[in-house]
Structures are given as structure tokens and as C-alpha cells.
Amino acid sequence: MGALNFAGRALKNLFSAPATIKYPFEPRVYPEGTRGHVENDMDQCILCGLCQMRCPTKAITVDKGSQTWSIRPFSCIQCRCCVDNCPKKSLSMGLKYQEPGSVKVTKTFELSDKQKELLAAQQKAAAERAAAAKAAAAAKAAGGNAAAKPEAK
Amino acid sequence: MSNRSVVPFGPQHPVLPEPIHLDLVLEDEVVVDAIPSIGFVHRGLEKLVEVKDFNEMAYVAERICGICSYGHGFGYCDAVEHIMNIEIPPRAQYLRTILFEMSRLHSHMLWFGLLADGFGFESLFMDAWRIREKLLDMLEEATGGRVIFSINKIGGMRRDIPKEMLKSFRQRLEDLTEDLKVTVRTLLEDPAVKSRLSGVGVLTADEVETLGAAGPFLRGSGIRRDSRKLGYLAYDDIDFDIITHNDGDTYARTYVRAMEILQSVDIIKQAIEKTPAGEVDVPVKGFPNGEYMTRIEQPRGEACYYVKANGKKFLERMRVRTPTFANIPALTASLRGSELADIPILILAIDPCISCTER
Numbered sequence A: 001m002g003a004l005n006f007a008g009r010a011l012k013n014l015f016s017a018p019a020t021i022k023y024p025f026e027p028r029v030y031p032e033g034t035r036g037h038v039e040n041d042m043d044q045c046i047l048c049g050l051c052q053m054r055c056p057t058k059a060i061t062v063d064k065g066s067q068t069w070s071i072r073p074f075s076c077i078q079c080r081c082c083v084d085n086c087p088k089k090s091l092s093m094g095l096k097y098q099e100p101g102s103v104k105v106t107k108t109f110e111l112s113d114k115q116k117e118l119l120a121a122q123q124k125a126a127a128e129r130a131a132a133a134k135a136a137a138a139a140k141a142a143g144g145n146a147a148a149k150p151e152a153k
Numbered sequence B: 001m002s003n004r005s006v007v008p009f010g011p012q013h014p015v016l017p018e019p020i021h022l023d024l025v026l027e028d029e030v031v032v033d034a035i036p037s038i039g040f041v042h043r044g045l046e047k048l049v050e051v052k053d054f055n056e057m058a059y060v061a062e063r064i065c066g067i068c069s070y071g072h073g074f075g076y077c078d079a080v081e082h083i084m085n086i087e088i089p090p091r092a093q094y095l096r097t098i099l100f101e102m103s104r105l106h107s108h109m110l111w112f113g114l115l116a117d118g119f120g121f122e123s124l125f126m127d128a129w130r131i132r133e134k135l136l137d138m139l140e141e142a143t144g145g146r147v148i149f150s151i152n153k154i155g156g157m158r159r160d161i162p163k164e165m166l167k168s169f170r171q172r173l174e175d176l177t178e179d180l181k182v183t184v185r186t187l188l189e190d191p192a193v194k195s196r197l198s199g200v201g202v203l204t205a206d207e208v209e210t211l212g213a214a215g216p217f218l219r220g221s222g223i224r225r226d227s228r229k230l231g232y233l234a235y236d237d238i239d240f241d242i243i244t245h246n247d248g249d250t251y252a253r254t255y256v257r258a259m260e261i262l263q264s265v266d267i268i269k270q271a272i273e274k275t276p277a278g279e280v281d282v283p284v285k286g287f288p289n290g291e292y293m294t295r296i297e298q299p300r301g302e303a304c305y306y307v308k309a310n311g312k313k314f315l316e317r318m319r320v321r322t323p324t325f326a327n328i329p330a331l332t333a334s335l336r337g338s339e340l341a342d343i344p345i346l347i348l349a350i351d352p353c354i355s356c357t358e359r
């Protein structure tokens, strides 16, 4: 019985279209939510470094000095941890699978000008705040503790 | 007495998807002894608990093997959740059950194809894998990955599966059932296949039990033992029977696995029906402290996950006992006394997973 059943199917297979898609002539349609590769929107990123901290394979490097964000795609295991932990939602998971290659590349992205300005402004504000706080603390120390620690400044 | 000769089998051999080496001691065409050696794909994953924190370890656990990856991820998370006394929400329990059965289904279909290929039934092999591809598509939609699902985390699921998707899965499985039945029936009823598998590598119930076999290998010799009946996840609420066969030969093992394919479809449908609404994860605070051993039924048999933690970010020890490792002694016993030509079939019938074995 089984054999006869299967003969029917085998015959059908001979005359029907293939079950596979004719890649690359026909595009592969990825389902929504496929973990393909990591993308970073450099207009959003604030170089906080959380993604670097949370990446289990240490594939991400955040360099605050040169204001770049880089990823080593061949180390990335597409776990989506970085995307879930990004406070600015600047990271996202692209649908297309990571492309193969013969050399292990590092992809580096520079912060957009807009973000650079924003960060610079924030840094300046933070520095001013810190200086103000320091001055206030020093003034307080000088006033309250002057006798005990005159050299505290 | 005729001369003895030793034929090396593997680690590279057409029927072996993964490397294992067997020294087959032959007298003429009959195997009198088989000496296995493993260690070709050892990666030392268990040792990684010392450098990966316990949350990240879930991704390592999943990568023990590419076929039973779902179970490994789940087993590890389950053990840690028990240590931390985390009760995961009912919806997550059901979704985990559904995905576990889906992964059993795709694993069994893979084995199905390999076995068919092993005895030269190429069109059946292609057919099994055509169906498997549809299952992988479903898994990708639900989890975002085809091989490594990364959907379990400590404390539940990393993403929910929407109601409509579950409904469409139900429908698609319904549509696949007829296809699956024809394929399974072909394997079980085709006279050529039957004569190839029957009476090969017979082990009695006593023998398999003493040798510590697991899963369909065990059930193929008539022992009713299935860890799903321990009642983890949602299996307690699902109506299913343990599939066994009494012959103890390769056909019996094939029968058990093939019937489990149809059973899995049924379990998934039941689970989808009963899935409650609600949350899929709970917040996790603190670090685990204590030890626990989880037993789950992987596609190839019972797997155990032992985790020991000491209240720190890094665990102290993780140990996995995988079904193929447990099956090797019984496999060598079944090889003894069989013909050289039957060796590939005998090995494929236990669905060996060497990556699991060696970790």
C-alpha cells in the first residue's frame, strides 16, 4: 500500500513545480522578526556602551574617543541582546542573514553630525554642572569645615 | 575459526552526519565487536559557565547541538529557574511546549530523511526534507531563527507568539498531516523497507534497560518510559500515550520515531487549543544559589541538565547528559552479531547526535 501511495507522489513530483525557490532569481522573503543581522542608526545612538556590555560574544566595540560604533559581524551570534538593551532603540535586527565572506571584517560606523553636536552639548552641560557642583562643595567645605581641614580644596 | 579483521568506520563516512569512530572487528561479514571512540567535536561548552554569566549561558547551552537546540536551551533555563524558585506564567509553559514539540517534529523529520537516504530511498529522503522545510519556516516565524531559536530566557520567553500565528500554525499542520501520513506510511509499510529493517540488531527489553539506552531506542524494545510523562511544562494537561513497540529491532525503533512524528502534530494542536492568554515572562532578580537537575525528553531520549550555582553571577558547574551518549553502549551491543552491510542502518536508527554527546 505504502509503495503505491508513494508512487503517486513521486509521479506528481515529476510534473509539478519545484518545492524550492529559484534563489537568487527569486527573492527570499524573510518572515517578520527574523534575526538576520544587527543595524545601528547612527542618528540615534548616544554611545552609552550598554550594547557592548551586554553582548555575550563581545562583538560590539563602542569608542567614545573617536565617536564610532563598530561590530564584528563574524563574532555576532544574532542573539538580539544588544537590540533589547539599547536605551535609545537605535539598534535593530535587519532581516537579511549575515553575508558570508573570506575575511573577518569589522564594520565601523561614525556618529552622525547631529548626534555629535548633541553629545558635545550634553558633555558641555555635564561639565558645567560638575564644575558648579564642585565649586559648591568646595564652598561648603571651606565654610563648615574650615578649621578642621583648611587644605581640603 | 576464520580470521578476524578490523574495519575502521568513521569518523568520516557517508552515512554519518557527524564524526564518530567505530572499530569494527569482523569475522567474515559478521561483526563480533565494535569499539567506539568519540572526541572529534568536543568543544568544552560546559566549562564556559565559568566565564559567561548565567543569563548568557542560555545562548551557549542552545549551541550544544543544532538539531535539539531548543531542548538544550529550555533544559538549562528550567534548571536555573528551579534553583531561583521562578514560576513561569502558564502561557509561557504552553508556548514552550508547542515549540518543543515543533522542534521534536523537525528533528524526527531530519532523522527520517537521513534513514531513507541511508538505505537508498532518495525520493523519500527528499520528501521528508521538503516537509521539514515547512516546519522550519514556522519555527523561523515564531522565534526568528531556523536553527538556533534563542527564544527561551531565564524567567520565560523572550517574545510572545501572537494568537493569529498560533492559529495559522494549527491550520498549516492540519494541511501537512495528510502529507506526513503518506510519507510515514511509506516508511512503515513499504515491503522493501520492511525487509531491510526487520530483525536487524535485535535487543531485548532487559538488554536495553541494563545498557541504559534512552528514548525511542528504549521504547522500541517495549519499555514504556518517556520523560514527558514526568509532567514538566504543559505535558500533564495534554492527552498522549507513550508509543512503544515490542520487537526490539531496527524496524521497531523506526516505528516508534515515525509514530512520534504524528503524535507530535497532535500534541501541538492540543496545546495550541489550550494555550491561555497572559504574560510570557517574569522579572528575574538576584543570582542563583543551589543546585538542580532537570530531566526532559529530547527527540533522541532523556536528557539531564545539572546546574550548580553559588550565589554569584557565574555558575559553578553545568553538566549535560545527552541521550546519544547513553545510547552508545546499547548501540555497540546491537552491532555485535550483525552483518557489516547493516551497520549504517543500525547507527542511523538510533538517530545519533555526536555534537550533543561531546559538547
Ligand code: SF4
Pocket (backbone or CB within 6 Å): A040, A044, A045, A046, A047, A048, A049, A050, A051, A052, A062, A069, A085, A086, A087, A088, A089, A090, A091
Ligand atoms: S546601546 Fe544603543 S545607544 Fe548605547 S551605544 Fe549601543 S547602540 Fe548606541
Ligand code: SF4
Pocket (backbone or CB within 6 Å): A038, A054, A055, A056, A057, A058, A059, A060, A071, A075, A076, A077, A078, A079, A080, A081, A082, A083
Ligand atoms: S546580536 Fe548578540 S552577539 Fe550580535 S552584536 Fe548583538 S548582542 Fe552581540
